[in-house]
Amino acid sequence: MKIGYYPGCSLHSTGIEYDISTRKACQVLGIELDEIKDWICCGSSPAHHCDELLSVALPVKNLSLAEKGGLKDICAPCASCYSMLKDAQLKMTDDQTRKDVEEVIAADAPGDIEVLHALDMFVDRCGYDAIAEKVVKKLDGINVACYYGCLMTRPPKVTGKTNFENPTAMEELIETLGAETVDWNLKTFCCGASFAITNLDVVLELTKKILVDAQASGANAIAVGCPLCHANLDGRQIQINQKYGTDFNIPIFYFTELMGIAFGVEPKELAVAKHITEVEDFLQERSLL
Template sequence: MNKYLLYPGCSMESSAKAYMESLNSILEPLDLSFEEIDDWNCCGATEYLGINLIPAYSLIARNLALASKQMSGTRTVVAPCSACYLNLAKADYYMQERPSLGVKVNEALEAGGLQYKAGTLDVRHLIDILVYDVGLETIRSKVTHPLRGLKVAPYMGCMLPRPDYQNRWSDHEHPTELDDLLRALGADVIDYPLTTSCCGGHMTQIGPETAFELIRRLVADADERGAHVMATVCPMCQMNIDAYQGEMNHYFGTHYEMPILFFTQLMGLAFGKKPDDLGIGIELVSSRNAMANIGVEVPITQEPGAKRKKDEGLPMPRRWTKHGAGKESSK
């Protein structure tokens, strides 16, 4: 059994709960053992590094220090979240490249009785482990319900393939790892040139109009190319495209209904797992029609009689809407 240390990150316990559920469902078939890092903390997401470098890197490095104490038969830390992966890999890289940074970070860690020697751990993303350690042939051999007939747009997002501190990926602009994995599941993978384009990140909170345009490009291109569903490796990407697709439609006067699922959910389906064990059905943009293409019935997760407004995403300040009635209050 292949053993790894797992850094789950905050989103896997909340907005990306379906990612964790589906990840857990595929571990046993693939003979994988993930041991969660004890007492891990938030990596700071994407903004904190732009505010104060030393506290930000110290926050990240605390997780590396904890993981290094927990090493037993492995030195590999797996981060399923792209933002978490980037932050952990970045901290490890720059603590090696800039010794003065490493000294300051370790001075901060000493306050908690911790130390971290940069380079001790190997930080990797989940899809890297699956494609290059487990292998596509092994994954293909575990498929009992091929996803033949399901047209999938593979969406890697912008944070995973670049900057590539460890030379992990096949290409920085058009990596094929996700495409190859989805094909191993039997899915019909469409040509999707925007695979590494940005989803807007936290611009949904800072500049929603900009975020809506970025989301629109991704969804529109997937739709025009005939995709039934988008598959992603990133909790932030999944949340933006799923939760804010309604707001984007309202802003542009469009009517897209493009579901986006985690690639592990599709793996679980191909391995014969039940949709409700994979978190399928809790997405805001329903995957029911997409799943019908492969004979999968998506469970209804809403209470009987409950009615969700189709054209609204998460509540957020909306300064103005392109197709609305001018300026709107954030109240």
């Protein structure tokens, strides 16, 4: 199975583990990822904050590059990229927007391309059974709080998800890998995203709420599917502990890393050592390292 790949800027830098683990998991499952040649940034929040037209034109340019490369489906692991691409497709149904965007990219709008989040790709295209077949190391002793954040499921008009208030696809996937999942409240709460740069207090407060709820629900690890969620949950625990007098040391995994570990890929190859909140001891205790 060949699927186009749009890593986005974060996966080449702060979210490098997500890129590595997604590629590894795909390799095991026989998915060939074909990176879109010369892809550009989707514009992310700043684009839709300050330029209505470019916030559609930038993602569409990427879709057009994908079409040029002969790609029919695109996997975007970053929740923000995924949302921008899907949102642009929806906005392109408006005739005036379509005309303006075609003028900006100086080309005809691309035809039908399906945009998938990495989770959709694994769940919808491979299925739980195919994933279960590849599991060689059961993830015993990990109680995972599956964290979706905002843009993997919302807004439903864009993502097409019907269970956007209580999604469960990641839980089913993680359970397939032999880990346990917990039922918790804040799985679609916001972590504060890019406010980490502009107003850190916002991120510390929101991220603290998420960590508190995950721990209170009995989780000893959190799985995420977005590089920004990971940066905040993983990178801000020390600052949260300093500010609120808490004692968090919760490993934050990309769900693809957990897939990789269960598939028998060496955690070293998955670059789990790059996490700010270290996970080596946690994995060692469960003989997964």
